[in-house]
Amino acid sequence: MPPARHLVVVAGAEPAATDALASALRDDGTVRTAYSADALRESLDEEVDVVLVDAELVDGSIDSLLTDVRAREFDCQVGVSVSDSGRTAVETDTVDAVVRRDPVAVRETVQWLAARARYRAGLEEFYDLAERRAALADEEDALDRLDRQLDRLRHDLAEMFDGLDDTSAFDAALAPEERDLDSRGDGDASADGSNERTERDDT
Known part of the structure; x- marks a missing residue:
């Protein structure tokens, strides 16, 4: 199954830097930019x-903005970009990834x-x-049609699952308000013992 194109919103206070990141993402999908x-x-x-x-989109803590984004009815994945020397602390559990800019x-x-x-x-x-x-x-006709659709979705979901680690697949299946990894009883998160809300700085 070929990767589906996606829609991402890139938000930053510096238009040039925001546009540069947006440009790097346009080969994979549609990108909207926001400067406030x-x-x-x-x-x-x-x-x-x-x-x-x-x-750095807002002065002070970004957590209230992230909480506001997550509180809306639109169920999307949320990431935060940071500079190497910039702040990396994000206190809310509504962030799915922190990544270097x-x-x-x-x-x-x-x-x-x-x-x-x-x-x-x-x-x-x-x-x-x-x-x-x-x-x-x-x-019967409707049942046959739905069965074919369900079979196709089972196949597609199996392929998508294979492309995710177990924690990511589990986390993605939850509603946004349920994605607090620290509240899952044992405090366990990903297989390597790190929280899903950690900085992704692989290059």
Whole structure:
């Protein structure tokens, strides 16, 4: 299954730096840019898969803005970009990734977040179809059609799952308010013992 294109919002206070990151992402999908917190909020809708917010977009703590983004009904993956010497502390549990403000690292992280978003969207579609099928009784034609759709989705979800680590797949399946990894009882997170909300700085 070829990778699906995604829609990402890149938000930062410096237009040149924001545009540079956006340019690095356009080969993979559609990119919207926002140069203020208000513009970021206005850019959000149900089509957005990933939001990448620069840590310097607002003065002071960025956590209230991230909480506001997550509190909206649009279920998207949220990342924060930081400079090497900039602040990296993000106190909320509503961030899925923190990444250095580097085009290569940002592109890899957005691809990873988009994969999580696609997996969650696929699961939601699967559950919706399964509920519709369960509600049908003797409509054989409709049942056959839904069964074919469910089989296709099972195959697609299996391929998407193979592209994610276990923690990412589990986390992506949760609603945003359920993604606090520290509240899962044992405090366990990813397989390497790190929290999912860690800095992704691989190049």
